Amino acid sequence: MKNLKSITLGEGNTPLIRLFNIEKLLNWQGEIWAKAECQNPTGSFKDRGSVSEVKEALKQKKMGVICASTGNMAASLAAYTAKANLKCLVVVPKNTPSGKLKQASVCGAELIEADGNYDFCVTRAKEIAEKENLLLCGDYELRRTSQRSLGNELAEAKIKFDAFITPVGNGTLGCAIIEGFVGKGKSPKFIGVQGQGSDPIYQAWKHKSEITQINNPVTIASAMKVGDPLDGKLTLDWIKKTNGQMISVSDKEIIDAQGLLAILEGTYVETSAASTLAALTVNNINTKLNVVLILTGSGLKENN
Numbered sequence: 001m002k003n004l005k006s007i008t009l010g011e012g013n014t015p016l017i018r019l020f021n022i023e024k025l026l027n028w029q030g031e032i033w034a035k036a037e038c039q040n041p042t043g044s045f046k047d048r049g050s051v052s053e054v055k056e057a058l059k060q061k062k063m064g065v066i067c068a069s070t071g072n073m074a075a076s077l078a079a080y081t082a083k084a085n086l087k088c089l090v091v092v093p094k095n096t097p098s099g100k101l102k103q104a105s106v107c108g109a110e111l112i113e114a115d116g117n118y119d120f121c122v123t124r125a126k127e128i129a130e131k132e133n134l135l136l137c138g139d140y141e142l143r144r145t146s147q148r149s150l151g152n153e154l155a156e157a158k159i160k161f162d163a164f165i166t167p168v169g170n171g172t173l174g175c176a177i178i179e180g181f182v183g184k185g186k187s188p189k190f191i192g193v194q195g196q197g198s199d200p201i202y203q204a205w206k207h208k209s210e211i212t213q214i215n216n217p218v219t220i221a222s223a224m225k226v227g228d229p230l231d232g233k234l235t236l237d238w239i240k241k242t243n244g245q246m247i248s249v250s251d252k253e254i255i256d257a258q259g260l261l262a263i264l265e266g267t268y269v270e271t272s273a274a275s276t277l278a279a280l281t282v283n284n285i286n287t288k289l290n291v292v293l294i295l296t297g298s299g300l301k302e303n304n
Helices: 020-026 047-059 072-084 098-106 118-131 141-146 148-155 172-179 200-207 232-241 251-265 271-281
Strands: 016-018 032-036 064-068 087-093 110-114 134-136 163-167 189-195 245-249 291-295
Touching: 020 032, 020 251, 020 271, 032 148, 047 064, 047 072, 047 134, 047 141, 064 072, 064 118, 072 087, 072 098, 087 098, 087 118, 098 110, 110 118, 118 134, 141 148, 141 172, 148 172, 163 172, 163 271, 172 189, 172 232, 189 200, 189 232, 189 271, 200 232, 200 245, 245 251, 245 271, 251 271, 271 291
Parallel strands: 032 291, 064 087, 064 134, 087 110, 163 189, 163 291, 189 245
Antiparallel strands: 016 032
């Protein structure tokens, strides 16, 4: 069997960058930091989970892996399966940004376009995995466990902060981050962001109700376009435990924030990552807090 240690591409240990110019623009009284997950090998935080899933596929002697993806996971798994000499199938919704799909296809992934949204693709991927000798990958427990490394890094960082702000699709990343703090002292506030039109967790938090599925989620941030979030309930539980909050932002607020990060800080991120800054601009967060924005992916991935 292939040496499992040889599967790594250098993921993790991404930099923390102080956003001084954004602080000045927003008259922020605390500190604003960015965890630059866009600097992972394939340009997104997904690499933290992909390396573990591909290792698991090798351990189980699978022919390869399969997942549903709106782009980032597809690119990430394709790179790590290429390194491991495994097959990679990805079920993607039609009209997924071509920049993300090209990255996956260049690394040898077989792309299966589905005439439905992300939630439909998840079901289709499960069906194919059962028929073939493939490991079903995605925002499941193994990936969440692996992504705790991001929380570990923040817990061990030499900065003091009160909250982290992360995009929320399935909710897996935010939960993984906070789980990385368990046993390492006081946990920060978990602040999640969703795009208006694709914000079932926000709506449940706002109305103190159960999560209601959105059948046709709509947001410019394709990575957050999830109507039936896998870790939705867990997200709400952690937000409550950490005295955090959910925020919903518009497409315009996301695009404006994306521009500000590029123009003022020289950091070009994808729309879902930009939603974290958009959350600061809607005046729902205490400006005295020291916050860390989780910049989940590079803006280059959404170029057509």
